[in-house]
Structure formats: structure tokens, C-alpha cells
Amino acid sequence: MKKLLVPALSAMAVTVMSCGGGATKETKDTTAVHADTTAAHASAAVVDTSAITALSEADKAAGWQLLFNGTSKDGWRGFKNKPTDTWIAENGILHCLGSATDKSDKRGDLITDKEFENFELTADWKLAAQGNSGILYMVTEAFDAPYLSGPEYQIIDDNNFPDKLEDWQKTGANYAMNPPLVAASNPIGQWNTTRIVVNKGHVEHWLNGQKTAGYDLWTDEWKKHKEEGKWKDAKGYGMSKKGHIALQDHGSEIWLKNIKIKEL
Numbered sequence: 001m002k003k004l005l006v007p008a009l010s011a012m013a014v015t016v017m018s019c020g021g022g023a024t025k026e027t028k029d030t031t032a033v034h035a036d037t038t039a040a041h042a043s044a045a046v047v048d049t050s051a052i053t054a055l056s057e058a059d060k061a062a063g064w065q066l067l068f069n070g071t072s073k074d075g076w077r078g079f080k081n082k083p084t085d086t087w088i089a090e091n092g093i094l095h096c097l098g099s100a101t102d103k104s105d106k107r108g109d110l111i112t113d114k115e116f117e118n119f120e121l122t123a124d125w126k127l128a129a130q131g132n133s134g135i136l137y138m139v140t141e142a143f144d145a146p147y148l149s150g151p152e153y154q155i156i157d158d159n160n161f162p163d164k165l166e167d168w169q170k171t172g173a174n175y176a177m178n179p180p181l182v183a184a185s186n187p188i189g190q191w192n193t194t195r196i197v198v199n200k201g202h203v204e205h206w207l208n209g210q211k212t213a214g215y216d217l218w219t220d221e222w223k224k225h226k227e228e229g230k231w232k233d234a235k236g237y238g239m240s241k242k243g244h245i246a247l248q249d250h251g252s253e254i255w256l257k258n259i260k261i262k263e264l
Contacts, residue, residue: 059260067112067121067245068094068259075113079246080141082108086249098128098253107249109146111139117242118264121196124257125155129188131252132156134175137198138243142236146246149236151177151217153196153205155254157188172205172212176230180205180212199264 055064067075070092078084086097086107099107116137127133132155139150152175158165167179172194184207186192195206205213216222217238231237247256 055260063262064260065262066259067123067261068256070257073110076110076247077113078108079111079139079146084108084110087247092257094247094256094259096133096247096249096252096254098131099251107251109136109249110247111141111146111244112246115242115244116198116261116263118199119197120262120264121194121245121260123194123259124191125194126191126255127155127157127188128253130157130160130162131188131254132161132250133252133254134248134250135194135196136246136248137196138238138240139246140236140240140243143234146244146248147175147237148234149238149240150243150246151175151203151238152248153194154180155194155248158183158185160188172207174203174205174213174215177225178213178215180207181214182210182212184208184210184212197264 054070055066068089069075070089072089073084073087073094076084076087086099087110088095088097121135121137123135125133134147134152134155136146136150136152139146143149154169154171154173154175156165156169156171158170167173168176170180170183171185172180172182186208193208195204197204197206201217201219203213203215203217204211222238226232226237245261247254
């Protein structure tokens with residue numbers, strides 16, 4: 001999600017912020033996430049050296065494909081070709097480097113080279129304390145930011161974020177549209193598994209095996225919800241029937257691995 005606005009539903013504009021059960025389930029990692037990016041990076045390298053991404057034969061047979069190869073950012077680029085030096089890839093981890101001061105849109109969201117329409121996406125992630133990020137889908141580059149076109153699977157530190165959170169800002173939500181059905185995230189510093197399904201307008205969010213959101217795009221109910229909320233002036237929000245997957249850089253550290261997609 002992008003920077004929080006108070007009151008949350010009164011300030012739409014381009015500064016409006018955008019901030020599961022997957023194919024692979026990881027064991028919990030209880031290593032503390034350090035505020036110091038160098039220390040956190042070193043910790044991640046030590047803990048996750050065995051996490052080099054690879055598809056099993058069963059995954060391949062089921063139609064899964066890797067979105068992250070575990071060693072480079074091949075297949076990804078910056079939104080509108082912004083620099084992506086805030087993202088590093090090594091030892092099977094895609095790591096967004098945090099900043100104590102820079103939370104601005106000058107930082108670079110990553111998007112896939114390829115666009116997707118109907119798909120199932122899974123990814124494992126862990127977030128730094130007080131962190132804020134998200135996974136967006138059906139993103140186009142017709143607007144100034146990914147969240148102005150693509151719905152967002154919200155990722156945030158629900159318990160320790162420095163600002164008060166509305167329910168629709170919490171982890172697993174369809175950000176600013178559908179609050180999470182359950183609180184399913186693991187404690188900060190532990191891995192989580194996200195699953196997103198988009199199939200002919202029906203969307204589901206899952207977190208650690210629990211369904212956190214379900215909705216149908218372009219229905220009368222969806223249009224009414226959009227027109228009454230944060231996206232009422234964002235004409236392109238949710239309107240594309242296909243688009244890029246985007247990983248949000250909101251200045252917070254986040255680690256991702258096992259990023260896979262299956263087209264439906």
C-alpha cells in the first residue's frame with residue numbers, strides 16, 4: 001500500500017497509496033528481521049542458502065512456471081523502466097532493500113515482462129518490522145503508478161505499523177476494497193505463503209492456506225464499491241482484463257522466494 005491517508009477515504013488523487021495455499025509451503029524462519037539492511041541481508045543469505053528456486057517435475061506437469069529464477073531479476077523490470085537497484089537477487093531470495101527515510105514513488109516497483117490474464121500465483125515472503133508492501137496484478141503502464149490500474153494483495157505489519165490501519169489496509173486484503181476475511185499472517189520475521197487466483201473476473205486471495213478475500217471484477221457490486229471508495233477517481237483501476245504482476249517497493253524491506261505462476 002502507498003502512504004496512509006487520514007481520513008483514509010477522503011483523499012483520493014494520484015498520491016493515493018496502494019500500498020494463498022501455494023504450490024510450495026516453506027517451514028517457518030524465526031530469524032529476526034533487522035532494521036539495518038546490511039545485517040538483514042546477511043541474515044537472509046545465511047538462513048536461505050538452501051532456497052534456490054526450482055520447479056519439481058509435478059509442478060512442471062501441472063503447468064507451473066517460475067517468475068523468479070533465484071539468482072537474477074531476469075523476467076522483471078522497473079515499472080515504466082524505473083531503476084531497480086533497490087532490489088537484489090541472490091541465494092534464491094528476491095530482496096527489496098529498506099530505507100528509513102525514502103518511502104517515495106521514486107523507488108522502483110518491479111513488474112513482470114510478461115502480462116497475464118487468468119492465472120494462479122504463489123509466492124513466499126517475509127516482511128521487516130513496521131513494513132509495508134504488496135503484490136499487484138493486471139497492472140498496466142497507462143497510468144503513473146501500478147496501483148492506479150492493478151488491484152493489490154496487501155502485505156503490511158498488521159500489529160506494529162506506526163499508523164492506525166483500517167481493516168481494508170491489513171494483510172491479505174484486496175487493498176482499499178475488501179478487508180481480509182481472517183487474520184492469517186505469521187509473526188514478523190517468519191515466512192508466509194500467498195496465493196492469488198484470477199479466473200475470468202473471479203479473484204481469490206489466500207494466505208498460509210486460509211482464504212482472505214474473494215470478489216468478482218466488473219459486477220454491479222464491484223462497480224458500486226469502487227465508486228464509493230478510494231478508487232472513485234481512478235478510472236483505470238481494475239479495468240484491464242490482463243496485465244503485469246507487480247511487486248511493490250514502498251521503502252520497506254521484504255524478502256520473496258518461490259514465485260510461481262500457472263496460467264488458467
